[in-house]
Amino acid sequence: MDVKGSGKKKERASIFSQWPFNKFGNEEKWQQLFKTLVITIISLVAFLITWWGLSELADTDYLPDPETVFRSFIDTFQIRDPLTGRNMWDNIMASLTRVMWGFALAFATAVPLGLAMGFSKNADDFSKPVVEVFRPIPPIAWAPIMILALGVLLGPIVLVFIGVFFPLLSNVIFGVRSIDPILSDAARTLGAKRSHLFLKVILPSTIPYIMTGIRIGLGIGWMCIVAAEFIAATGGGVGQYIVFKAEVGRYDQVYAGLVVIAILGLLTTELSGYIERRVSKRMGML
Amino acid sequence: MKLTLEKLRKTFPLDEGELVAIENIDLEVESGEFVCLLGPSGCGKTTVLRIIAGLDTPTAGSICLEGKSISGSGSDRGMVFQEFALFPWRTVRKNVEFGMELKRVPKEERHRISQKYIDLVGLDGFENAHPYELSGGMKQRVGIARALANEPEVLLMDEPFGALDAQTRNLMQKELLRIWQETKKTVIFVTHSVDEACFLADRIVIMSARPSTVSEIYEIRWPRPRDRASVEFANLRKQILAKLERMVRIEDDGTQR
Amino acid sequence: MDKKIAIIAVAVVAIVVLGIVAITFMQGDSDEKVVYWVAVAPIDQKAALAAGTIDGAITWEPYASDALLSGSAAIYKWSEDIWEDHPCCVVAVDQDYLAENEQIVLRVLKVHQVATDWIYETIQDTSSDNYTKLLDLGAEFSQRNTSVVASSLEHMILTYEITSEFEDWMELITEKYIDLDLIENATLATRGYDSVEDFVDQYVNSSYLAMAEDIEPSEEILNEDDPVRIGYLVGDLHQFARVIAADDTLWGGNKSLFEIYGVATVTSEGGPYANGGAEMDAFATGLVDIGYLGSPPAILKHLNAGVNTLIVGQVNTVGSAIFVDPEITSLEDFYGKTIATPGPSSIQHLMFLDYFTSNGFTVKAK
Numbered sequence: 001m002d003v004k005g006s007g008k009k010k011e012r013a014s015i016f017s018q019w020p021f022n023k024f025g026n027e028e029k030w031q032q033l034f035k036t037l038v039i040t041i042i043s044l045v046a047f048l049i050t051w052w053g054l055s056e057l058a059d060t061d062y063l064p065d066p067e068t069v070f071r072s073f074i075d076t077f078q079i080r081d082p083l084t085g086r087n088m089w090d091n092i093m094a095s096l097t098r099v100m101w102g103f104a105l106a107f108a109t110a111v112p113l114g115l116a117m118g119f120s121k122n123a124d125d126f127s128k129p130v131v132e133v134f135r136p137i138p139p140i141a142w143a144p145i146m147i148l149a150l151g152v153l154l155g156p157i158v159l160v161f162i163g164v165f166f167p168l169l170s171n172v173i174f175g176v177r178s179i180d181p182i183l184s185d186a187a188r189t190l191g192a193k194r195s196h197l198f199l200k201v202i203l204p205s206t207i208p209y210i211m212t213g214i215r216i217g218l219g220i221g222w223m224c225i226v227a228a229e230f231i232a233a234t235g236g237g238v239g240q241y242i243v244f245k246a247e248v249g250r251y252d253q254v255y256a257g258l259v260v261i262a263i264l265g266l267l268t269t270e271l272s273g274y275i276e277r278r279v280s281k282r283m284g285m286l
Numbered sequence: 287m288k289l290t291l292e293k294l295r296k297t298f299p300l301d302e303g304e305l306v307a308i309e310n311i312d313l314e315v316e317s318g319e320f321v322c323l324l325g326p327s328g329c330g331k332t333t334v335l336r337i338i339a340g341l342d343t344p345t346a347g348s349i350c351l352e353g354k355s356i357s358g359s360g361s362d363r364g365m366v367f368q369e370f371a372l373f374p375w376r377t378v379r380k381n382v383e384f385g386m387e388l389k390r391v392p393k394e395e396r397h398r399i400s401q402k403y404i405d406l407v408g409l410d411g412f413e414n415a416h417p418y419e420l421s422g423g424m425k426q427r428v429g430i431a432r433a434l435a436n437e438p439e440v441l442l443m444d445e446p447f448g449a450l451d452a453q454t455r456n457l458m459q460k461e462l463l464r465i466w467q468e469t470k471k472t473v474i475f476v477t478h479s480v481d482e483a484c485f486l487a488d489r490i491v492i493m494s495a496r497p498s499t500v501s502e503i504y505e506i507r508w509p510r511p512r513d514r515a516s517v518e519f520a521n522l523r524k525q526i527l528a529k530l531e532r533m534v535r536i537e538d539d540g541t542q543r
Numbered sequence: 544m545d546k547k548i549a550i551i552a553v554a555v556v557a558i559v560v561l562g563i564v565a566i567t568f569m570q571g572d573s574d575e576k577v578v579y580w581v582a583v584a585p586i587d588q589k590a591a592l593a594a595g596t597i598d599g600a601i602t603w604e605p606y607a608s609d610a611l612l613s614g615s616a617a618i619y620k621w622s623e624d625i626w627e628d629h630p631c632c633v634v635a636v637d638q639d640y641l642a643e644n645e646q647i648v649l650r651v652l653k654v655h656q657v658a659t660d661w662i663y664e665t666i667q668d669t670s671s672d673n674y675t676k677l678l679d680l681g682a683e684f685s686q687r688n689t690s691v692v693a694s695s696l697e698h699m700i701l702t703y704e705i706t707s708e709f710e711d712w713m714e715l716i717t718e719k720y721i722d723l724d725l726i727e728n729a730t731l732a733t734r735g736y737d738s739v740e741d742f743v744d745q746y747v748n749s750s751y752l753a754m755a756e757d758i759e760p761s762e763e764i765l766n767e768d769d770p771v772r773i774g775y776l777v778g779d780l781h782q783f784a785r786v787i788a789a790d791d792t793l794w795g796g797n798k799s800l801f802e803i804y805g806v807a808t809v810t811s812e813g814g815p816y817a818n819g820g821a822e823m824d825a826f827a828t829g830l831v832d833i834g835y836l837g838s839p840p841a842i843l844k845h846l847n848a849g850v851n852t853l854i855v856g857q858v859n860t861v862g863s864a865i866f867v868d869p870e871i872t873s874l875e876d877f878y879g880k881t882i883a884t885p886g887p888s889s890i891q892h893l894m895f896l897d898y899f900t901s902n903g904f905t906v907k908a909k
Contacts, residue, residue, distance in 0.1 A: 060827075060849065061847070061848040061849045062827065062848070079724075082723045082724040082725060083723075083725065083887045083908065084907075084908035085906075085907050085908060086908065100559060104556070104559070107556075151596065152581075152596070180369075180371075182367055182369050182371040183371055183373060185336075185339075185341050185365075185367070185371065186365070186367060186371035186372075186373075186432075187373075187384070188339075188340070188341060188359040189339050189340075189341065189359055189361075189363065189364060189365035189433070189442075190361060190364070190384050190385035190388065190432070190433075190436055191359075191360060191361030191385050191388050191389065191436065192388055193388075196388050200384070200387070200388070201373070204373075204375045205373075205374075205375065207375075234581050234908075234909040235909065236908065244582075244886075244887050246820070246824075247818070247820040247840075247886050247887055247888045248725050248820070248843050248844075248847060248887055248888045249820070249823070249843050249844035249846075249847035249848035249850070249888070250725075250847050250848075251847075251848055282375075283374065283375035284374030284375050284376075284416045284417055284418045
């Protein structure tokens with residue numbers, strides 16, 4: 001019984017003890033970094049050339065060349081749009097505000113629920129049937145009904161909430177369940193009661209998993225907000241910008257909007273990924 | 287403090303019937319005594335230790351500490367794990383202070399006691415390191431300091447040096463004896479190394495293979511530090527090894543039948 | 544250390560939440576003379592007004608009459624009182640299709656002429672059977688009742704002629720778009736036009752209408768295997784002529800007017816469309832051969848996106864309106880109110896912008 005698990009744990013222990021010794025020497029590390037940088041640049045240049053070539057070949061306004069898009073991209077930040085009176089910063093702030101509201105709601109509900117479901121079998125049995133019914137529904141599928149039912153202000157926020165909620169919940173539950181049982185054993189031999197276990201062992205060791213959930217959830221949140229703004233939005237938004245620009249046929253600006261979404265999505269996931277790694281390291285869990 | 291195990295029995299349910307892991311274990315451990323539980327792997331010695339720690343419940347029988355029956359885990363029995371079981375998000379000091387935090391010991395007091403045990407296990411200077419920054423031997427020093435800082439009556443050690451290399455292991459054995467002599471704790475030490483048991487124990491309790499029971503008890507009255515190269519050490523080791531070998535063979539025959 | 548992380552986490556969350564709250568609630572505008580717009584499809588505007596999410600809407604028929612007759616809205620202004628005799632929908636044709644199928648295009652235009660004239664004659668005598676039939680067809684097409692259709696017919700003028708006034712309007716609309724920066728100045732040159740005047744000269748072509756005058760009915764269907772794909776908008780009564788032309792009970796012999804003139808037709812894929820912008824995209828994708836749509840999207844997407852179309856006929860003039868919450872009766876009542884438009888590429892949107900800015904309002908997107 002007890003022998004079974006120990007082999008696996010031994011392996012983990014050895015990974016732990018190896019950690020501080022970096023795989024590369026300093027010089028090697030820089031060489032590696034330089035190589036990565038060069039390959040990245042080659043990849044991006046190849047992409048731009050392909051784009052350029054395709055737009056020349058296609059010769060349609062539906063696929064403008066990178067230079068046109070880049071110019072429109074710069075302009076959208078400087079020039080207020082004649083239709084809406086907003087520049088791109090206003091639209092970004094509008095989308096970001098919605099994402100943050102939806103995210104805050106999801107965080108405030110998914111983390112406690114996930115902790116409870118991971119920790120208590122009763123809570124799990126109670127919540128699981130409902131959660132499992134709603135989980136497989138793509139968040140975007142809710143868009144039309146949410147906006148009709150909750151309006152253009154609350155609808156998109158609730159959509160982001162749905163998008164962030166489930167990945168966060170899954171990760172929190174998974175985090176609670178992946179706690180090494182030996183840590184609970186150790187805490188118990190040191191006099192820990194159930195409430196102590198929850199606060200001093202389960203909560204801290206779940207934090208890295210919560211961070212992973214946040215990273216995945218924010219990525220999905222961006223997709224949801226753009227979809228929601230496609231259907232209806234007041235107060236601006238990058239999705240709304242794209243819809244209006246498509247309607248008046250300014251496809252260069254539509255692409256500029258796409259670039260903005262790509263950059264924002266990348267920034268969000270990279271930033272939360274960075275925080276996730278920092279926290280994991282700080283918490284000694286890698 | 288005197289620890290008594292009485293008619294301890296542990297079974298696990300199977301699809302049909304049950305698996306008897308431990309059968310009728312009786313054992314008395316004197317206050318301040320160093321006892322090694324030794325036996326072939328899978329013989330249930332760790333299960334016995336976990337039952338004493340209150341991490342597992344016995345199917346029948348009782349455990350008494352100074353005549354009082356105990357059940358469940360408690361801070362009167364500290365445990366050291368083969369896998370170290372340190373909290374990776376806590377520094378060395380925070381790991382050592384864990385039990386005291388639960389008992390709401392005031393901060394200065396906590397700090398003073400943790401420093402004492404960190405010094406005792408020879409980790410001064412590493413108070414603010416995280417477990418991932420430590421080697422295996424250092425991690426286990428933290429494990430020992432953490433268990434001791436909680437000031438338990440009995441220290442339970444589950445193959446604590448099993449994950450260490452031979453050299454570190456020998457060093458840690460000597461360190462453990464030093465710490466034991468300084469703190470005068472009762473120690474129950476599980477190992478499958480005959481050499482380790484001979485080097486450390488006041489008494490070696492040999493446990494038979496499943497269903498596990500106390501097969502034989504050796505008392506060793508030699509002074510410490512013990513000389514591994516001495517003739518009597520070699521003789522005792524040979525004797526116990528032969529006994530264990532017989533047990534394994536019997537078990538093998540048994541399974542073939 | 545646990546505590547430090549917890550404190551930092553709580554602080555970050557608190558700052559983010561406070562920031563969001565601040566941004567959300569501090570956007571109040573002190574500027575009084577502001578009117579907001581929001582894009583709402585005409586079909587949903589009446590419900591949006593009832594729900595209180597908008598205070599009014601600018602829209603085309605039958606939705607203006609529908610809102611009026613429902614009793615929950617008042618007409619603030621009919622479009623003829625904002626822009627007198629303004630044009631609206633047009634017939635546009637894909638230039639590649641025109642080059643290869645000129646005969647078919649002429650026949651469709653002839654049908655358009657006959658049907659438009661037929662409606663004009665029919666509405667002169669509201670007691671005739673044909674008038675009842677017309678109302679029924681309009682009700683079926685627009686999913687509104689016959690009194691809404693009757694009211695719509697009173698407020699729009701169906702016509703096909705391309706007049707010099709129409710061309711002047713096209714120039715005006717194009718110039719307004721350039722003023723609004725929805726079309727960049729350089730775009731005209733990019734598309735090969737010297738000026739706005741030159742653009743309208745080339746983009747609006749009345750010669751096909753003239754040639755269509757002489758077309759006679761045909762026993763034989765000329766494009767049996769390759770029906771012409773016609774695009775139109777959802778429930779838009781401006782495009783009534785196409786509706787009655789497609790009906791096979793009015794013209795005898797169980798034939799539609801298209802069939803009588805020897806043309807096989809089919810509704811274009813993806814149609815009918817929600818607005819002209821969507822129909823222009825369908826043109827661009829090669830799904831539409833001939834389409835009924837608003838002139839502004841036909842201008843916008845031809846210039847901005849290079850959609851290869853040509854305007855070959857008019858469909859109607861006037862026939863739009865601003866309907867409002869009955870409490871709104873004067874310009875002052877619009878302060879801070881939200882008005883729905885069918886979308887930024889519609890003529891209604893342009894009219895809305897023009898009307899309120901020329902009355903000293905600042906127009907903002909909601």
